[in-house]
Amino acid sequence: MSHIPSHPPETLPHELEQQSPADPNQERHRRRTARWLGLTAIVALGALVGVGAWAHAQRQAETNAMLTIERDAVPVVNTAILKPLDTPQRIDLPGSTQAFDTATLFARATGYIGKRNVDIGSRVHAGDVLAVIAAPDLDQQLAQARAQLVQLQAALAQSQANMELARVTDRRQSQLTSLGWTSQQGGDQARLNYAGSVAAVGVARANLQAQQAQVGQLEQLTGFERVVAPFDGVITSRQVDVGSLVTANANSGTPLFSIAHTNVLRVQIYVPQEDYFGLKDGQQAEVTVPELPGRVFHGRLARNAGALQADTRTVLAEVDVDNQDGTLAPGIYTVVHLDEPWLHPVVSVPSQAVIFDKDGLQAAVDENGVARLRHLDVAADNGGTVDVSAGLQAGDRLILNPPIGVTDGMRVRTPSLFSIGREVVH
Numbered sequence: 001m002s003h004i005p006s007h008p009p010e011t012l013p014h015e016l017e018q019q020s021p022a023d024p025n026q027e028r029h030r031r032r033t034a035r036w037l038g039l040t041a042i043v044a045l046g047a048l049v050g051v052g053a054w055a056h057a058q059r060q061a062e063t064n065a066m067l068t069i070e071r072d073a074v075p076v077v078n079t080a081i082l083k084p085l086d087t088p089q090r091i092d093l094p095g096s097t098q099a100f101d102t103a104t105l106f107a108r109a110t111g112y113i114g115k116r117n118v119d120i121g122s123r124v125h126a127g128d129v130l131a132v133i134a135a136p137d138l139d140q141q142l143a144q145a146r147a148q149l150v151q152l153q154a155a156l157a158q159s160q161a162n163m164e165l166a167r168v169t170d171r172r173q174s175q176l177t178s179l180g181w182t183s184q185q186g187g188d189q190a191r192l193n194y195a196g197s198v199a200a201v202g203v204a205r206a207n208l209q210a211q212q213a214q215v216g217q218l219e220q221l222t223g224f225e226r227v228v229a230p231f232d233g234v235i236t237s238r239q240v241d242v243g244s245l246v247t248a249n250a251n252s253g254t255p256l257f258s259i260a261h262t263n264v265l266r267v268q269i270y271v272p273q274e275d276y277f278g279l280k281d282g283q284q285a286e287v288t289v290p291e292l293p294g295r296v297f298h299g300r301l302a303r304n305a306g307a308l309q310a311d312t313r314t315v316l317a318e319v320d321v322d323n324q325d326g327t328l329a330p331g332i333y334t335v336v337h338l339d340e341p342w343l344h345p346v347v348s349v350p351s352q353a354v355i356f357d358k359d360g361l362q363a364a365v366d367e368n369g370v371a372r373l374r375h376l377d378v379a380a381d382n383g384g385t386v387d388v389s390a391g392l393q394a395g396d397r398l399i400l401n402p403p404i405g406v407t408d409g410m411r412v413r414t415p416s417l418f419s420i421g422r423e424v425v426h
Helices: 011-072 136-179 184-223
Strands: 079-082 089-106 111-116 129-134 226-228 233-238 255-272 284-288 296-304 314-322 333-340 347-350 354-357 360-367 370-375 377-381 385-390 397-399 417-420
Touching (some): 089 233, 129 255, 136 184, 255 333, 284 314
Parallel strands (some): 079 417
Antiparallel strands (some): 079 397, 089 255, 089 333, 111 129, 129 226, 255 314, 284 296, 296 314, 347 385, 360 370, 377 385
């Protein structure tokens, strides 16, 4: 075994004594260093906190200053003095053209169509022959009636001759009877024969008159063999051709033609209740057709029904339009423009001056540098402008572009002043 030498016991304390005096100094140095570092960190943190607090306070002060400026600032607004609308309001209503007169012609004589002179689209004048009906049976009845009329005329002449003979005989017989040359019976017989002949003449004359009426009726019926136009117009429909059988029946006669008078057209419109009270017969109207841009047809309001329909609250009215050149036709869609006076004072304001919020429609007016809000009753919305019937009146200074968030009582300034009238609408 090898022997490991060990230090003698007395040498250990001596070494410890030499090292122990240096340890407290190092410890104090380390502690001092740690304290300085901590103080430095605290000071730096405090500086940072102070700088942040100062910056926050600075920003808060700037914000408060801006709020104060905004609160104390008076907005500049443009205003305009409102003028009353002194021109009529324009009303645009849809309409439909109709012929001024229309008629469907029926057969009044039974027979066959022997000749047809017109077709669909033919323009005719009053009295023009449209078709001829061949009715030989009716012609024969007329010839027979005329022959019987001649017979009755002869019978009347014979009765009148017999009456004259009876009258002469009665006069002579009455003279002889009064002188006693003939019997009373002979006188009575002559007198009664004369009275009978007078009655026979009356019967013959009545028969003649009845036959004359019959002939006149048949002549009228044969006159219906010529179908004529009742007025100037255009043929809009044709139901027969040459050879067609037609019957003259009061309930189910054969329709022949339809004719329409189009030199003047009726344009039917339905006027709503809100415009009815300004409606006057005779007022001028303008009619336009979408397919004819730039063309204006002038007419007048000729008539209206005078009663509103309960389901639509509208009244039927008609505008008469001259159509001599034939440009228009029945059944065309049109737009009728009417100018009606305002029933109540109305002012027109630009749409940008209208405020729409939870309180409805309002507008702001300048009253001696103070904004006042007014609730509006709108009579018409024209897009760029609004016609107001209540809430504003002529002379008010309207704020044209009210500031966002404008309130009643807000102070405002006006650098300039304009005027607003009907010209704003256009």
